Amino acid sequence: MNNISDNLTPTSRFLGLAPFLRLSLDDQDLMPIAQNIFQQLEEDSANPELLMNLSMVMQILGDPKVGLELQKQALLLKRTYVIPSVTGKAKYRLLLLMAPGDIAENTPLDCLMEGEEVELIFYYLSEEAPWFIDPIPEHDVAMVGVCESAHHKPMLEALTETLRHWQVPVINAPEYIGVTDRTCASRLLNPVPGIEAPMTFLLERTSLAELAAGETVLSEKYEGVRFPILVRPRDSHAGRDLEKVESTEALAQYLEKVETDEYFLCNFIDYSDEQGDFKKFRIVLVEGNAYICHKATSKHWMIHYVNAGMLDEEAEIKRQDEAYSMMHFNEFIERHGDALKSIYEKTKMDYLGIDCAETKDGQLLIFEIDHVMVVHGMDPVDKFAYKLQPTQKIKDAFNTMVENKIKAFPSDENNS
Incomplete structure (x- = not known):
């Protein structure tokens, strides 16, 4: 992966977010890669794959204005981008419906499914009707990756009608995505026993x-x-x-x-423990079954994994605590299983991320629920080997869900 810049050629395939995010998490300098692609675009300015790859890099580098302009140029050329199976043989082809915009506005599924025998087809919808412009590639299952926002509301409403009679099963039906809005989520989950949702x-x-x-x-x-x-x-x-x-x-x-x-x-809910530490979990529900993504510890109430110091050399105790929670996640489920089950029943989301904590009195404190959270297994193995198995469990659960939906979906013969 560290030689990715050497492998970028004018005919390079679409790489998605995952490889660039991996390099960023490994504290690699992405600027040489950006310069490499810029040089290639001087000779091949109408290469949509290169434009999309550079768009990802520039957004990670903190220049969204340039990144989104590059994306806009790419989408004028084509709206479909494919990440093939790592082996060339795919267990299934998943069409991920995307909205143009920031990398945080869509489900970054390639980060989770990196290295899996699946074909991911990223289809970027138009921002206004007609929503579909390019022909739709053949696929076995579709998934709505578009996040909830006021800007995306017309798109999601249109998709609700369009996907109601889709020819393959649909993951995260658009009519349910509105529940991830912060006001809706709080109203929905606040009354649930065992949940603190301000x-x-x-x-x-x-x-x-x-x-x-x-x-x-x-x-x-x-x-x-x-x-x-x-x-x-x-x-x-x-x-x-x-x-x-x-x-x-x-x-x-x-x-x-x-x-x-x-x-x-x-x-604001003070969720610090007796030592004054704040601990935040990222959980994923796959058809209601809960899996842990990570657990971050910080002295500051606003925790993001990248700023919690989890990678620091002196953070060994933090990592030991995270490792215990990941290896013994059944204990968390024993405490909050009913609450997690209620979240699935109320949201009806097939795939849902939850950022949460535990309050001083043992409630499940909900910060956010969303299907566009980054879930990955990209942290350096020398420090985070304990994450490999839990992350693979999420991948396996996702694959099983998709394969079961495909098997259970009525065939054309049954529909005729």
């Missing part, structure tokens, strides 16, 4: 400004909400502009820094 409200900027100015009282306007609160822009991902706000004065300062039309607001 009620989340969507506010326009003017309403948040009224709270900051003291013109309205937080607890009176939004039942049960009190400082400290968490505030973030509506369509932010990966903690971008997410802050814990302690007072109206701090809220006013936040509004000066973060300007957008709509914000999410909810209570």
Whole structure:
């Protein structure tokens, strides 16, 4: 994998996100790869695979403006991109329906299925009707990868009708994806026994400004909400502009820094343990069966695996704790099995990620539910060998789900 830049030729195939993310997680410099592809595009500017590969690299490097412009150019040339099976023989062909946009806006399935005997077909829909432009490649199963957002709502509504009579089974039917919206998810899961899902409200900027100015009282306007609160822009991902706000004065300062039309607001729940550590789990539900992706520990309440210091040399105790939780995940399921089962029953999502923690009184604290979370087995094996088996369990569960859906799907003869 580390020689990927040497293997990029003008006729290079579409590589997807996975190999570039792997290099990034291994702290490799992606700039030489970007320069390599730029040079190749000087000779072959209309190569859509190269444009898409460079789009991925630039987004990982933190330049989404250039990355999205490259993607736009690629999609003018073609909208279908294929990652073949590693062996050349595929157990099944999966059509992943994607929305143009940031890498965080679609299910990064190639990161999970890296190295599997499956063919992944990425079809980028149009942003407006007609949603399908290029011919649809032959496939055995379809999956909706588009995330929930106000921008994608018309697309998901159109897909709901289109996919209702699709010729193959569909994973994550579009009519269910709306439940991953933060306000919907909190309303859906807050009443469930064993779950702490802070009620989340969507506010326009003017309403948040009224709270900051003291013109309205937080607890009176939004039942049960009190400082400290968490505030973030509506369509932010990966903690971008997410802050814990302690007072109206701090809220006013936040509004000066973060300007957008709509914000999410909810209570901050202190989930630190007796040592003052915050521990966050990423769980995946595959047809309701729970699997662990990772567990991160930090002294800060806002945890992302990449900023929790899990790769640091001095983080051996953190990794030992994560290894125990991954090897003994049945203990977590014993504590929260009923809650996890309820999440599946209420969302009806075939494949769903859950970022969560455990509260001081043993509740399952839900931060977010979504089908576009990154799930992978790319961490350095020398430090994270304990992740190999749990990650393979997720892959096997996904493969089994797909194969069973294909077998159970009515054939044309049965439909006639």
